[in-house]
Amino acid sequence: MIRVTLPDGAVRCYDSPVCVAAVAADIGPGLAKATLAGRVDGRLVDSTFVLDRDASLSLVTARDTDGLSILRHSCAHLLAMAVKQLFPTAQVTVGPVTEDGFFYDFAHERAFTPEDLSIIEVRMLDLAAQDLPVLRRELSREQALALFTAAGEQYKAQLIAEIPQGDVVSLYRQGDFEDLCRGPHVPSTGKTGAFTLTKVAGSYWKGDARNASLQRIYGTCWATAKDLKAYQTRQEEAGKRDHRKLGAQLELFHFDDAAPGSVFWHPKGWSLFQSLLGYMRKRQDAAGYVEVNTPDVMDRGLWETSGHWFNYRDNMFTTTTEDERVFALKPMNCPGAVSLYARGLKSYRDLPLRMAEFGKVHRYEPSGALHGLLRVRHFTQDDAHIFCTPTQMQEECASTIALVFDIYRDFGFSEVAVKLSTRPVNRIGCDATWDVLEGALTGALERMQIDYSLNPGEGAFYGPKLEFVLRDAIGRDWQCGTLQVDLNLPERFDIHYIDESGERQRPVMLHRALFGSLERFIGILIEHYSGAFPVWLAPQQVVVLNISEGQSDYAHQVAATLKQAGVRAAVDLRNEKIGYKIREHTLQKVPYLIIVGEKERAEATVAVRTWRGEDQGVEPLAVLVNRLAGAIAGPGNPSVPAGSQP
Structure with a gap:
């Protein structure tokens, strides 16, 4: 009698060895259809894994974190299969899971193009529709090495050669494609979820620039088409928020090849x-x-004592002095x-x-x-x-x-x-x-x-x-x-x-x-924040804009008063139309735009608007200073939430 304990404590008993998929089917047809893999006594296994002794079992579906990772790993294999069918001379290397999807590195005589990616994705969809069984088998290290060497897959052969002699090697086959892999994988290609290829980039074998150049194809994979669409929408929004683009637009920073x-x-x-x-x-x-x-620079001996020299040396910048002492810029x-x-x-x-x-x-x-x-x-x-x-x-x-x-x-x-x-x-x-x-x-x-x-x-x-x-x-x-x-x-x-x-x-x-x-x-x-920082954090909190040259002195006076109150304020006295200046500083996402014309100068008031276009009316300068005091104080001020924006 084999006792299988489920996560809720329920126990199911079987007279003979039983696979993970069979336990799922025993619980219900819906769960059987959704099950991708199992976790047996804490170890992630295929749905075909056989339980031949008492064990704890949790079933893994596409809604689980482990399940999503399995989907993405299986998509990487699907990608490699499609590439091998379309580009037979390409050699496969490695294809791991990433945070939002997967990639696979290929050795190919030419770079893959966006048009190639479209063709590859169509083939992947066709292979998924065929619902090919994904089957695991184990070989000795020597058998696996002979298999991939004979197939001309030199990169896979290198990986296998690094496996300790005598170890068992697992392979996964779907149709006519077989890959070296620990697994687990989905039961069949039809279970690979909703996916799309996203880009192609260059890479190096084992991530080392001294090794051969490879082509890396990226993709993303999700449990459902709805999840995929939501991800693509997030990516579109992320593109609008790209800090590199906003950093240039808001004049915050730049990078230069002189200091990579x-x-x-x-x-x-x-x-x-x-x-x-x-x-x-x-x-x-x-x-x-x-x-x-x-200090920023310290002797090698210190890093040897700490262990960084032996565990982090490849990531450290070093120099040797004329007396042959070795120093390193501190990485930590x-x-x-x-x-x-x-x-x-x-x-x-x-x-x-x-x-x-x-x-x-x-x-x-x-x-x-x-x-x-x-x-x-x-x-x-x-x-x-x-x-x-x-x-x-x-x-x-x-x-x-x-x-x-x-x-x-x-x-x-x-x-x-x-x-x-x-x-x-x-x-x-x-x-x-x-x-x-x-x-x-x-x-x-x-x-x-x-x-x-x-x-x-x-x-x-x-x-x-x-x-x-x-x-x-x-x-x-x-x-x-x-x-x-x-x-x-x-x-x-x-x-x-x-x-x-x-x-x-x-x-x-x-x-x-x-x-x-x-x-x-x-x-x-x-x-x-998409560049629109809370007032307390904004690099420039207020900009004072004059309508004409006659208010220049008053604009300076307003800015000086604000600065004395701790506000990060600037003045824009350019001989431009006020509408133009407002648009420019709106694009800079300055929280408050203070506009002064002849009436404001005469009455010692200011016209206030936010970068979002909200007109906050005209008020005495002293009132504005008191009102801004809370906003610029930031966290700890109960009147203005830390994340608030004008």
Whole structure:
């Protein structure tokens, strides 16, 4: 008798081994039709997987996160099958799932064109309509290597050659196409959902520019045609909000090939950057942090001690001096923080010690990965390192989590998801240490009754981490802040504190960034607000426009009064028609446009309108100053919500 336990606790019994699909059919025909795969004792398997012993089983459909990932992976195979039928000389390489879809890399004698993509997509739709069974089989490493070598698929053969000798290799076949894959996959090609191909780009074998050039075809896949259409609508809206386009339109920043992946901030953009710094300084000061600063360039030995040299070397910029000392631009701020902590004897009374740093870091990102403010090589982190006792660890985690949620609300992000990334394969420290660290994070979340999802194996090499994911105005998710707990770096650097008994003890080190990268967070804010920032955050909050030259002095006086009140105000005295000037500053999304003519000058009043075209009437200048005081104060002012806009 085989007992199968379902997620609701119900148990189904079978006299002989039974496959996942059969259990689904036993429950009901609707579920049988919807089932794509199963999760048996926590392991994701095909619907044809046979249960030959007692097990727990959850059925996976296209509405599940796992199910959507399976759809997308199967679409990648469908893409490869279509390409091989249409372009027989193309060689297949790898085809993973992405955040919104999939891609597959091909070695082909010429670049694929948009016209090719249209033809390939039609063939994919035809193959899906044929509803071909997707079948798994297993071969020895040697058999699989011989199979793909004989087929002339040299890239697949390379991948198989890297598999340990004696291991079993799984393959998936649909029609006349067979691919190397761990799986699982949909039961048949007709289950691949609603998909479309989106673009083609260049890539390199194994992502290394020193290797052969490949062609990468991207696609997106969703459970239903309705979901696909909704995604395409979001993409259209995202195009309108592209921070690179808006950054140029709003005169915030630019990039130049002279400094790839580094930002040239214009005055308005730098004002926005400084507003974020000022805001975070205020919040950190209130939360008991002290601000520090550490060098940008440090000796290789420090990075060897921290472990970065062995785990992160390929992403570091280095230089060698004439005396053959090797230095690296810091990719992270942690070792500098440890060095500060190590200066002077620390007592348990000094802990927790919360050190914040707006540290400039440098990381080598491949040129093809650079993407405006969202992926750069030189950026600023709102980093902090908290040193505490083990008994303080969970409380410090909880207070940091609370601060994260509060700060994101101030910027208009009400939906925040939390992901826990656990120990990776390549890590430092023993399992007992990792148990303690992961327990501190889960304990804090459960105590605060915060739901979270797991990212198994995705932690940093020195400790597990929480990732905070924001949902923006059009439903996109952005991973921003992180919180990591670490007992490994304190041990590697041999730092300590003196406890109540006068004994040396090892502190816990928390690594925390809330914006993450200020550059990236600004890019997200630009797209979230579509460039129309809340008044308190807007780089330019008010612009004063004169109707004719006779009001120039009064316009300057109005702007000066506003500046004295803390308003970021500018004056536009150009000899242009007032309608033209209003249109220009409306496109710049300046929250308030103050118009002064001869009547306003004579009566010491101002005419006020918003960039959205709302006429707020004429009022005395003193009244306007008082009214704007609340708006520019930003978060913490009860009269004006943080995310409000004029």
